[in-house]
Amino acid sequence: MTWHVPVEALRRYESGAIDATQQLSIEAHLVACDFCRSALAGSANRSALGRTWQAIEAELAAPAPGVIERSLLAFGVSDHSARLVAATPSLRRSWLLAIAAVLTLAVLVANGAEGGYIFFLAIAPLLPLAGIAAAFGPGIDPTYEIGIAAPIRGFRLLLIRSVAVLASTIALAAVAALFLPALDWRAGAWLLPCLAVVATALALSTIVNPLRATVWVAATWLVGVGAATWAATGEASARAVFGQQMQVAVVVVAIVAGFVLRARREELERGEHR
Amino acid sequence: MTNVHVEGVVKRFGSTRALDGVSFEAGAGITGLLGPNGAGKTTLLRVLATVMAPSAGEVRILGRNPASPRDRLEIRRRLGYMPQEPGFHKNFTVFEFVDYVAILKEMTDRRERHAEVARVLQAVGLGEVESRKIKVLSGGMRRRVALAQALLGEPELMILDEPTAGLDPEQRLRFRETMSHLGEDRSIILSTHQTEDVAALCPRVIVMNHGRTLFAGTPRELAEVARGSVWLSPERAPDARLSYRTGEGRYRNIGAAPEHADLVDPTVEDGYLMLLGEEAFVEAA
Amino acid sequence: MGPAGTITDEGLLVAIGEGDRDALRELYDRHAAWLLLRLRRRGADGTLAEEVLQDTFLAVWRKPQSYSGTGPVAAWIWGIGIRRLIDRLRRTWALQPLARGREETVVSAEDEVLLGVEFGDLAGALASLSPELRAVIQATVLDGLTTREAARLLRIPAGTVKTRMMRARAQLREELT
Numbered sequence: 001m002t003w004h005v006p007v008e009a010l011r012r013y014e015s016g017a018i019d020a021t022q023q024l025s026i027e028a029h030l031v032a033c034d035f036c037r038s039a040l041a042g043s044a045n046r047s048a049l050g051r052t053w054q055a056i057e058a059e060l061a062a063p064a065p066g067v068i069e070r071s072l073l074a075f076g077v078s079d080h081s082a083r084l085v086a087a088t089p090s091l092r093r094s095w096l097l098a099i100a101a102v103l104t105l106a107v108l109v110a111n112g113a114e115g116g117y118i119f120f121l122a123i124a125p126l127l128p129l130a131g132i133a134a135a136f137g138p139g140i141d142p143t144y145e146i147g148i149a150a151p152i153r154g155f156r157l158l159l160i161r162s163v164a165v166l167a168s169t170i171a172l173a174a175v176a177a178l179f180l181p182a183l184d185w186r187a188g189a190w191l192l193p194c195l196a197v198v199a200t201a202l203a204l205s206t207i208v209n210p211l212r213a214t215v216w217v218a219a220t221w222l223v224g225v226g227a228a229t230w231a232a233t234g235e236a237s238a239r240a241v242f243g244q245q246m247q248v249a250v251v252v253v254a255i256v257a258g259f260v261l262r263a264r265r266e267e268l269e270r271g272e273h274r
Numbered sequence: 275m276t277n278v279h280v281e282g283v284v285k286r287f288g289s290t291r292a293l294d295g296v297s298f299e300a301g302a303g304i305t306g307l308l309g310p311n312g313a314g315k316t317t318l319l320r321v322l323a324t325v326m327a328p329s330a331g332e333v334r335i336l337g338r339n340p341a342s343p344r345d346r347l348e349i350r351r352r353l354g355y356m357p358q359e360p361g362f363h364k365n366f367t368v369f370e371f372v373d374y375v376a377i378l379k380e381m382t383d384r385r386e387r388h389a390e391v392a393r394v395l396q397a398v399g400l401g402e403v404e405s406r407k408i409k410v411l412s413g414g415m416r417r418r419v420a421l422a423q424a425l426l427g428e429p430e431l432m433i434l435d436e437p438t439a440g441l442d443p444e445q446r447l448r449f450r451e452t453m454s455h456l457g458e459d460r461s462i463i464l465s466t467h468q469t470e471d472v473a474a475l476c477p478r479v480i481v482m483n484h485g486r487t488l489f490a491g492t493p494r495e496l497a498e499v500a501r502g503s504v505w506l507s508p509e510r511a512p513d514a515r516l517s518y519r520t521g522e523g524r525y526r527n528i529g530a531a532p533e534h535a536d537l538v539d540p541t542v543e544d545g546y547l548m549l550l551g552e553e554a555f556v557e558a559a
Numbered sequence: 560m561g562p563a564g565t566i567t568d569e570g571l572l573v574a575i576g577e578g579d580r581d582a583l584r585e586l587y588d589r590h591a592a593w594l595l596l597r598l599r600r601r602g603a604d605g606t607l608a609e610e611v612l613q614d615t616f617l618a619v620w621r622k623p624q625s626y627s628g629t630g631p632v633a634a635w636i637w638g639i640g641i642r643r644l645i646d647r648l649r650r651t652w653a654l655q656p657l658a659r660g661r662e663e664t665v666v667s668a669e670d671e672v673l674l675g676v677e678f679g680d681l682a683g684a685l686a687s688l689s690p691e692l693r694a695v696i697q698a699t700v701l702d703g704l705t706t707r708e709a710a711r712l713l714r715i716p717a718g719t720v721k722t723r724m725m726r727a728r729a730q731l732r733e734e735l736t
Contacts, residue, residue, distance in 0.1 A: 024697050024701055048608075053584070056613050058388040063370040080384070084374075084377060148324075150350060269346065
C-alpha cells in the first residue's frame, strides 16, 4: 500500500466535517490499510471505545446459558426470568437424578407388588412438592436472606420457580408412567393431584413459609391417601382412592387454592414480617 | 439527614429477647455497631434490612416505615445488604452470582445489568476473577463478592453484618480503604466485634450488649468513657475489672485505678471493655 | 501485512478460535475505532453505535470461523457490523424481517476497479453523482450489502435500488473513461 489518507483528511473524517465522496473513498481505503486504521486509533472516541470494551468483557464473563435456560429463551421467556429458573437449586442435575431414582423405585414397586400401583400414584405428587421446598426455604436456598432484602416480588419468584419445578417433575413422571404395568386411566391419575397439591402448597405459602407449607401439604396428602387406601380394599382400591371422585375433588381444591394464592399474593413480600 | 431512626425496638424469639429496647439514629457516613457475639447485632441489622419485623418499637428507614408493604418495597430498592453468612449457589462463578442478585434487584435490562455487575466487581477489586467459581475462592475474596452484591444499584443505605470477620490484617486494611470511599456518599451501618475497625473507620459508634444500646457517640467519646480508669502495672492488678498482659511485658488494667497508678490515655478498646465490664459487673451482683 | 513479528488479523482470528482473549483485545484495538466511526456515518447515534460495536466483537468472538478467508478481515468485520446495525435500526422502523440465506452481492469486477481508483479520480467522479445515487453505491459497492439489505438500510424499494445502481454505474463509467 503506497498511498495513505492525508492526515488532515483523516481528521476531517473523524470530526464528520467531510463530504460524502471523500468519505466513501476513505472508508474503502480503511478496509484495506492497517497503517491508516492505526492512525485513527488516537481519536476523540477513546472513552466510548473503553466503555465498549468493558461491556464486551462483562458479556464474556456473563454466564453461558445451559440447556434449560436456552430452551426457555427459545420459548420467548425473558432472559432474567430464565436466569431465575436456571438458578433454582432443585433444577440441578443431581436433584433431577434423585427424582428419577425415586420414580424408578416407584415403578418397580408398581410392577412388582400387589396394589403397588397406589404407591406410585401416592408418591408422584410428592415430588414437585419436594422440589418446591428445595427451591425455597432458609436452609436450602443459599441466597435466601439476600433475596428477602431485595425488591423482587416474592410472588413472581415463587411462581416462576414453582412452574419450572412442576413442569420438569411432571415430564419425568410422565416418562416413568410409560413403564407402569397397565397403561389405563391409572397411568395418568397422578397428574391432577400433582397440580392440586402444588397449588395448595403455594396458597399455604402466603400464610406460613414455603418450607412449612410443603411439609404440611405432603403430610396431609399421605395421611389422606393412606386412610383412603386402608378403608378401601381389594382389586378396586386404586379406583376407589384415585377414581373419578377424587379427581374431581382435587380439581376443586386446586381452583380454590388458586384463588387464595391470587388474593393473598402480597403476603409473599413480607419476608419474615409474618 | 437521618437515614435510620430506631426507637425502643424489641424483638422476641419465644421467651428470649434478642433486642430489648434499642434506640439510635444514623445519618450519612459510616456507623459502627460494636458488641460481643450474642449482643443482638445481627438481629438488629436484619430488622434494619427489612428481613424481619420488630416485636415492638418504632423503625424508620430512609424516612419510610418498613411495616407498610409499599414503603418496604421502596426501602428495599435503595438498600444493599451483606448478611453474616452469605450463601452462594454451588457452582456459580463470581459474575453469575452477582448477576443473579442483580436480577433479584429488578435489573431486567441485560446490557445495563452486566455493566453494573462489572462495575461493582471492579469496585471491590475482583475484576480479574469474574469467571472463577466462588467455591475455589479464599474466604477473603468470598467476602468481597458478598460486598460487591451489596453495592449493586448504588444503594443509599448499606447494611453490612460482620464484613471483616475472618479477614487477615492486609485484607482488613483493603476493606477499610474500600469502605472509606463508599461512606462519602451514603449511609453505611456495619457491625463488628473488632474495635480497631471502628476506630479506623467509623465517625459514629454504637455499642450493644444483651439487646440493648450501651453507648452512642464518636470513637473518641467511647475512649473517654475509660478516662482515668486505665493504668499500667508491672504485675497483674488483682482488683482491676480487667487485667491483661501487653506485648511489652507490663499489665494493662481497666477498672477503678488505685492511687499513684501509672495512668495512660484510654483507647477505644478500653472504653468498649469498660462498658462491657459494667454490664458484667451488674450481672454478677 | 505489518512489520515482521506482528501477527496478522487472520492469525488473530485463529487465536480467537482457540479462546485467546488477548487476541480479541488486539483485534479490538486495531479495528474498533474505524468501525465505530463508520457505524456512526450510517445512522447509528449515541449508545446504539457502541452497542452494535459490542455485538460485532462478541460475534467475532463466538464465531471466528465464519470468516471465509477471502478479502480483508476488516471487510468481514464490517459485514457483521452493518448487518447488525440494520437489524437494530429495523426494529425502530418496524420493517419486515430480513430473509436469512445467501444472496448475491452486487459487486462486480468493474466495481472493484472503482474502489481501487485513487482518491482524486474517484472523488471527482462520485461528486458528479446525485446524493441518492451515491448512497446506493455506498451501500452496495462499499458496504457490501445485497440489493435487499441496501433497500432496508436506505428505506427504498429493492427495484429502486437496482435502477439507481444501473444509472450510477453508467454515469461513473462515463466519467472515468
